[in-house]
Amino acid sequence: MTSAAGRVFEMRPIGVVRSPYQDRAQVPKGPCAEHRAEGVLELWPELEPGLADIEGFSHLFVLWVFDRTEGYDLVARVPLDEETPHGVFASRSPRRPNPIGLSVVELLGRDGPRLRVRGVDMLDGTPILDLKPYLSSIPESSLRRGWLAEAEARG
Numbered sequence: 001m002t003s004a005a006g007r008v009f010e011m012r013p014i015g016v017v018r019s020p021y022q023d024r025a026q027v028p029k030g031p032c033a034e035h036r037a038e039g040v041l042e043l044w045p046e047l048e049p050g051l052a053d054i055e056g057f058s059h060l061f062v063l064w065v066f067d068r069t070e071g072y073d074l075v076a077r078v079p080l081d082e083e084t085p086h087g088v089f090a091s092r093s094p095r096r097p098n099p100i101g102l103s104v105v106e107l108l109g110r111d112g113p114r115l116r117v118r119g120v121d122m123l124d125g126t127p128i129l130d131l132k133p134y135l136s137s138i139p140e141s142s143l144r145r146g147w148l149a150e151a152e153a154r155g
């Protein structure tokens with residue numbers, strides 16, 4: 001069996017995010033932050049056939065690259081809880097060993113290779129790695145929100 005350690009996986013973006021946010025300071029942050037901003041997921045025209053049937057899904061997972069961060073912190077304070085540091089894999093911090101972002105957006109419509117969506121938290125021009133339909137079979141009652149629940153209760 002080959003070891004996964006040290007392997008490098010090369011990926012090419014499938015398109016870019018068109019977002020109202022040019023700067024990180026513009027993206028809502030903190031415990032009460034809501035992501036209602038509209039944007040466009042602009043796929044390269046040659047990939048358009050891969051969007052067939054996507055209109056039937058209300059929400060999508062977007063996998064993307066934090067292309068405007070460098071380096072990572074294994075433990076850090078985050079805007080959702082300034083008081084206590086948390087491990088990077090227990091947070092959504094942009095400063096991660098693999099700078100991959102994951103957002104759930106609502107699909108509003110499609111114009112060819114362009115998907116109009118609501119709920120972007122990415123900067124304009126962010127490279128998109130992949131799209132998948134959002135499906136969750138986990139009942140709300142089984143979900144635990146870890147340290148986030150305590151931070152939200154504190155306000």
Ligand SMILES: C[S@@+](CC[C@H](N)C(=O)[O-])C[C@H]1O[C@@H](n2cnc3c(N)ncnc32)[C@H](O)[C@@H]1O
Nearest residue numbers: 024027066067068069092101102103122123126
């Ligand atoms: C806390 S992260 C969460 C992102 C995603 N929802 C996730 O969970 O992976 C959101 C922050 O990433 C930053 N951000 C957005 N697009 C970025 C990019 N292309 N490069 C670096 N940072 C970015 C913004 O400051 C935004 O507030």
